[in-house]
Every structure is written in structure tokens, then in C-alpha cells.
Amino acid sequence: MSLRLTLAIATLASCVAVQAAAADRQSPDDVISVRVRTNDIDPATDAGARILLRRIYTAAHQACGGEPSQTAVEMLRPHNTCVLDAVTRTIAGLNSQRLAALDADVRRQAHFIQ
16 A cells, blocks of 8 residues: 555545645646555554655655766755645645654754755
8 A cells, every 4th residue: 555645635545645836836736746665564653653654755855856976066045945835735634743743853853955
């Protein structure tokens, strides 16, 4: 089983997808969706939630165009904003306090350029 984390979580039990829209995309048709595998974890446990959050961040990085080159400093801010927005929307759509709390801890410890 895999989960597709989307803004509109219609079929949460069957799939979840991380979605991200780049700043230059205007249409909902331009939203990128990335599958997140969950059949091998239990997100109701702390360990499972940590793994799921890591996978959500990985999918958000992919949906936002992949990790920009460290030499392209001008791309770091928009990329990080895209990733954080996608993760925020995904967690909100899942309505998981456990994931929200873990994400808050990650963000406190991370050094995102914003």
C-alpha cells in the first residue's frame, strides 16, 4: 500500500501524495504530485511517524524540483519555501498532531534559508 498526500485528502486510506506548486505555476493543473510509500510503516507510532515525515520531506523536495545546487544560492530560498509549504499542506491534510509536532521539532533544528 502507498499513500498519496494531497491538498484534498479524498482517499486517505488508499493513497497519499505530496503536492507542490512552483511560484511560476498558476494553474492547479500545474501541481506536481509525488507518491509516498507507507505500507511498511505504522504512522501511529513515534518511529513510524518519523519515517513518514522523512518520506514527506523527500517527496516535497522532489515535487519542488529536487535539491538546488549549493552554488545556486538564489534558488535555495524559493526551493525551501516550496518544500516547507508542501510539507505544511500535507500534514494539515492528514490532520495528524503527531506529525505536526515532529515537524515543528524538525523545523526548530533545521537551518532553512527563508
